[in-house]
Amino acid sequence: MARQATDPIFGRLDWSVTPFDDFLAAPSIDEAVASAAAAAVPLGALAVIAVLTWKGLWGALWRDWLTTADHKRIGIMYIVLAGVMMLRAVAEGFVMRAHQVTALDGGVLSSEHFAQLFSTHGTIMIFFVATPLVTGLMNFAVPLQIGARDVAFPVLNQVSLALTASGAGLVMISLVIGQFGTGGWTMYPPYTSATFSPGPGVDYWVWAIGISGIGSTLAGLNIAVTIYKNRAPGMRFLRMPMFTWTALCTSIMMIYAFPALTVATAMMALDRTLGFHFFTNDLGGNMMQYANIFWMFGHPEVYIVVLPAYGVFSEVSSTFSAKRLYGYNSLVIATMAIAVISFTVWLHHFFTMGQGARVNAAFGIATMIIAVPTGVKVYDWMATMFRGRVRLSVPIIYLVGFFFLFVFGGLTGVVLANPTIDYQIHNSQFLVGHFHNVLIPGVIFGVLAGIHYWFPKAFGFRLHERTARVGACLWFAGFVFAFLPLYWLGLMGMPRRSATYDNPAFEPVMWVTAGGAAIVVAALGVTVWNFYASTRDRAALACPVGDPWDGRSLEWSVPAPPPAYNFYALPQVKSLDPWTIEKAEGAPYQPADAYEDIEMPRPTSLGVVIGGAAFAMGFAVTWWVWWLAGVSLAVIAGAVIARAFVQDTTRTIPAREVEAAHQKVLQQARQIRAVDRDDEIAPANLGHAAPEVPA
Amino acid sequence: MTDARAEMRRYAIGAILSAVLTLAAFWVVLADGVARGTALWIVGAAGVAQIAVQLRCFLHIGSASKREDLHLILFSALLAGLMIGGTIWIMTSLHGRMH
Structure with missing residues (x-):
């Protein structure tokens, strides 16, 4: 592939890459929208920096959040990241709708700009909103639900978040420097090949998705191993809360689906950057293979993001109806069935590609079959609410809307x-x-x-x-x-x-x-x-006592917010809904028989270093700044090797300290009045629930 | 020999075998005189062999493994079968209709 000579220091970066100069050269509504969006990124970053400096929060941000290995804080950071990205993607959706009002025989935005909008909207919503939202929820809730102190690999967890964040950063910076691809969120070649889309836009997509996809694979591994290995004593598989079941299936699906995405983006990167011919029209390439590999990831991804939502609906339908979940076993089987069947339907995203009718029929039938387990679930949730004492709380409103x-x-x-x-x-x-x-x-x-x-x-x-x-x-x-x-x-x-x-x-x-x-x-x-x-x-x-909704699973037995080590003493689980049983038997909030020293991971800056370097590498390859790409890659490898030499990775919290903390919490729980469900949203609800009987 | 040394040895053997199998795959493609069909079969065989090497030497799968490991391998085999089998079916059908 012939390539024009580029600057050895700056690659193909120059002063014409921002949208501002285009606006100044030829002002229009189209360019004004692009420039305003581009200006929002640095201005937003400046505002955040100003607030952090003004309030003196840099130290707290670094110590308590960016370097932490606490699964709860990492989960919250996933959700905050997704929230910020969601603001942008919803705004883009609104801009597109506003444009379409004017789009009869024309429209205010150029078609190029519109194509960028739907490409970034889709990319962000799938990879940087839906995926981190569910990863964040799983990170926060799963260890608490299974009675674990943290995830199996706390530092890897931090690295996963950092990789997702650096992918999100690449999408954000594409607003200011250069442009994003225009091939939709799926970026099908040959349109997105180096021949037809030579600019940096598709490269931004490739590296943002490639980097964050690896983060998601690692996150899936982490959560699956946590559920397999870190359950509290007595927490058998069929005693796990339904959300944990969906998290298990989702994380296993992440392990198998995201590598297909990594392969597709890596092959595309080789095509675009090194002149390979996996998906080109000539020299033996086959662009249909891209659609095939991409959707081997893409369809499971749909269920990866929706299964944890089903898990949430299972939890809230039972909690806010004060009833045990109807058909627990059928929900488990339905979840497992969806996890497997979702790997057999990917062709329905390209029925019209040109394969034979038999192939289409087989995948069409598989697609209809996968609706069955979801139907089972909907009936189970309705049956859970049936004759329950339903409170029309916010989660139930969402469930009914669902x-x-x-x-x-x-x-x-x-x-x-x-x-x-x-x-x-x-x-x-x-x-x-x-x-x-x-x-x-x-x-x-x-x-x-x-x-x-x-x-x-x-x-x-x-x-x-x-x-x-x-x-x-x-x-x-x-x-x-x-x-x-x-x-x-x-x-x-x-x-x-x-x-x-x-x-x-x-x-x-x-x-x-x-x-x-x-x-x-x-x-x-x-x-x-x-x-x-x-x-x-x-x-x-x-609600410091921590049980504002009369919850049923273990996370509601600890105070809010929970201590860094989650549980003062690991719970002994004897049944499904252990916390409800404990409350119904009349003896919640008891001191433990014995306390142990607790070993917790120390904070580390590994995630920040790897995330920052991965961002720099993606940016460098997009703009052909080869020296920076090499340096960034070396930093990533060096950081991983250096981490292997760190000996002192944990700190120990003495048993005496844990016991004192627990006594304090128990005393608080005894002093605070238990409220019944009539006072659920009143200020009197300090998180001490008077149990609804019978369980 | 201590456990740590035995483990180290196992990793070294795994690394060397993986490298050899990878280089062999490149070699059959780059070398003149190997028929296309033969080369594809050799690449495939080297790939499967490398999976076995990595499961044995890096992931310590063996006769003493737990039930969970068996679950993992069977599920991986199922999904790999679906993905590879599906791909061959789809792309063959497509190829047959492209003339």
């Missing part, structure tokens, strides 16, 4: 699973309607339910219930108006990813969807505002 919307989205998926129908409506807005209809009510509603459920556990105070209910209803309404009209548009023949359209009948529908998008923005705003408002009023919302 019942209506997700079932509808799932059914359109069964429609699309039929190859003959898929030939008609693939690549149309119908498809866009379908996957938003499963991902938003499935993953986002599930994760939001989980965040509202576990927030008091993580921080020691509840979120404002009323505001959060308004937010939940806005999410529901916004979704309905923004996405359900897309089914009609698709059936009427509007293609997906089109920057413009020529059918005037579409225009009024575009106003409806833009209105829906505005409601979604409002819902996100209310949700974010509630974090601020609840933090401000945390004294009135405090």
Whole structure:
């Protein structure tokens, strides 16, 4: 591959890479939107730096968060990272909807800009919102649910987060320096090959996804090993909470699915950077193989992100109905079935690629079969709520919204699973309607339910219930108006990813969807505002005893926030829902028979070093700055080797100290009045639950 | 011989065998005179052999392994079978219709 000569120091970087000079040269709404977005990144970073300096928080940030190996804090950082990325991706969705209102025979944005918007929107939502959200929830909740002190590999956990964050950083910096790819979130060649997309955009995607994908593989390994090896005494597999079951299946799927993505991006990087011919049109390449490998990852990924949401719904349906989960064993079997079947359906993403009808039929049937275990789950959750004492708390509102919307989205998926129908409506807005209809009510509603459920556990105070209910209803309404009209548009023949359209009948529908998008923005705003408002009023919302919802699993038996080592003494598990049983037997909050010295991992800067170097390497290869790529790679290898020589990796907390801390907590629990469920959202709920009988 | 030395030896053997098998795969492709079909079979065999070497020398899979290891290997085999078998089926079908 012939390549023009580049600067040895700066590669192909020069002063024309930002969107600002294009705006100055030829001002337009299109360039103004690009420049404003580009300006938001450095301004946002400056604002964060200013606040941290003003409040003097740098030391705390470094000591307590960036270098920590505590699974709870790493989980929270995953969710914060996903939240920041979500703000950008939702804003992009709104900009696209606003553009489409004007897009009859034209539109305010250039088609190039629109293509970048849907590419980054999809890439961010899948890889930097959905994936880190569920990874964060699993990181936070799983060790607490199984009675473990931390994950199996705490430092590896930190490295996984750092790799995900450096991928997110690459996507963010592409707003300011250069442009992002325009090939959609899947970046199919040959359009994204070096021949047809020579710029840095596709390289940004390749390295952001390649780096963060390795982080996700490692995170999956970590969580799976934690569940296999670190369960508390007596916690047999069939005594694990349902969320832990879904986390186990998801993490196993991550181990097997993400390497396919790593392979696809690595082959693409070799094609683009070193002139290989895996996916080119000539010299023996085959671009169809890319679609095949990519979706071997891509379809399991859908279930990777939705299974933990199913886990959350299992937890909240039982907790907020004060009933044990209906059909526990059937839910376990359904989860396992989904985990395996999801590896047999990937071809339904490319029915129209040109393979024979038999192949299509086989994968179409497999796709219809995978809807069955999900149906089982929906019935189980409804049966759990049936004749329970249901409180319409925020997580239940999300669950009920999920019942209506997700079932509808799932059914359109069964429609699309039929190859003959898929030939008609693939690549149309119908498809866009379908996957938003499963991902938003499935993953986002599930994760939001989980965040509202576990927030008091993580921080020691509840979120404002009323505001959060308004937010939940806005999410529901916004979704309905923004996405359900897309089914009609698709059936009427509007293609997906089109920057413009020529059918005037579409225009009024575009106003409806833009209105829906505005409601979604409002819902996100209310949700974010509630974090601020609840933090401000945390004294009135405090629940230090740690059991504000009359919880059933082990995480509710420890105070909120939990100590760094989670449990003062490892619990002995005798049944499913151990905490409910303990409360029903009338003797919760008892001192342990004996306390032991606890060994916990020391903080380390390994994650920051590897994450920073991985970011620099991705950026360097994207811009052909070869010296920097070499240096970064050497730093990563050096950091891993240097870590192997560190001897003193743990600190010991003496048993006496643990016992004193436990006594203090138990005394507090005894002094605080237990409240029943009528006072659940009253200030009197300090996290000491009067148990609902019988269990 | 101490345990640590035996372990070290096992890793060294694994590393050398893996390197040899990798180089062999490159060699059959780069060398003149090896028929295309033969070369593909040798590359495949070297790949499978390397999986065995790494399971044995690096992951310590052997007759004394636990039940969990067997689960892991069987599940990996299932998924690898699905992915590889599926790919061969799909791409062969596609190839047959591309003329």
